[in-house]
Amino acid sequence: MIRTLQTGQRCEVRIASVSSRSELLYSTGDILLEAANWTLDGQALILNGDGKLWKLDVDSAQLSEIPLTGIADLNNDHVLAPDGEGIFLSANDGHIYHAPLEGGAATRVTKDDGYFHFLHGVSPDGAExxxxxxxxxxxxxxxxxxxxxxxxxxAARIDVGPGHCDGPEYSPDGAWLYLNTESFSTAKGHAQLARVRPDGSGFEQLLQSESVDWFPHLSPDGRYASYLRFPRGTVGHPADLPVDVVLVSTADWGAPLRTWPLSGGQGTLNVNSWSPDSACFAFVAYPLTDPAKDQARDA
Known part of the structure; x- marks a missing residue:
């Protein structure tokens, strides 16, 4: 299903720095963009929208389509290959593909094995x-x-308990997979942040909270993490809720360095959006606002 903006709703791509500033990079009322990846050269964000792949130049804030062939409409699960030249993508047909980041023909990676496949992580060596x-x-x-x-x-399954899990991605050193899981609670939807080693050992909860916590993303230097905080009682990761984007030090997940409240959820922070220098990360908000009042601002 391709998501679209509601009447009067806008899509805002924002950049937050570890020094706690948030700036509006791009705003539109025409297309619902989701899930920013930052390119390895630091010059652009890669997002999906309208079932397609887009490149947003950080300096000029110009948006351009990356043309792909041989792939179904995209969803918001995509991760750059470590070589900086390719990208892995999940599509609405339930499969994972690989494509050149500059555009071109996509190649399907997953088989017809009875599952839908939602990509979130690529190992640092690009092998897994x-x-x-x-x-x-x-x-x-x-x-x-x-x-x-x-x-x-x-494919091989890693056991992280009976609860629903999502968002698995590798730590920068490849030693861990970070994810959210409902396995620590009997309450439906009560996702919490966790990590596990790729061999299935060391499964542990990172933060015990009353909120519903999704999509932990580590900075390339491993010092910081961002994640998305939903209200208590939320089931899944729906759109258009009052949520918080949270910045923490990986030395203390329980002490937020900064939070940014916004209207969003689905599409806001589904994939790792850290800049290659670990100085900032991107996220997407979906406010219902007056376009005449829309302007770049600091927060």
Whole structure:
């Protein structure tokens, strides 16, 4: 399903720095953009919108489509390859693809194995993918943490308990997979932040909270992390809720360095959006606002 903006709603791509500033980079009432990745050269953000892939230049704030062929409409799960030249993408047909970041023909990576595949992580050496598998595309079933070779092949499940999990991505050193999971609670939807080693050992909760916490993303230097905080009682990661983007030090997940409240959720912070120098990260908000009052601002 391709998401679109509501009447009177805008899409805001924002950049937050570890020094706690947030600036509006791009705003539009025409297309709902989601899930920013930062390119390795630091010059652009890669987002999806309208089922397509887009490049947003950081200096000029110019948006341009990256033309792809051989792939179904995209969803908001995409991760750059470590070489900076390719990108792995999840599509609405339930499969993961690889494509040149400059555009061109996409190649399907996953097989018809009875699962929908939602990509979130690529290992630092580019050899392995981490994704969430949904059996038969039945979203009433919990997502399972899966890994597979990035050039295809059989998948392996990593056991992180019975609860739904999402957002698995590798730490910069490849030693851990960071994710959110409902396995620490019997309350439906009560996702919490966790990590596990790629061999399935060391599964642990990072933060015990009353909120519903999703999508932990580590900075390239491993010193900071961002994540998305939903209101208590939220089930899944729906759109258009009052949420918080949270910045923490990885030395103390329980002490936020800064939070940014906004209207969003789905699409806001689905993938790792840190800049290559670890100085800032991007996120997307979806306010209902008066376009005449829309302007760049600091927060």
């Amino acid at each position: 993918l981490a994704y969430v598998g949904i059996e038969a595309g039945d979203f009433s079933r919990p997502g399972r943490l899966m890994v597979m070779a990035s050039d295809g092949g059989a």
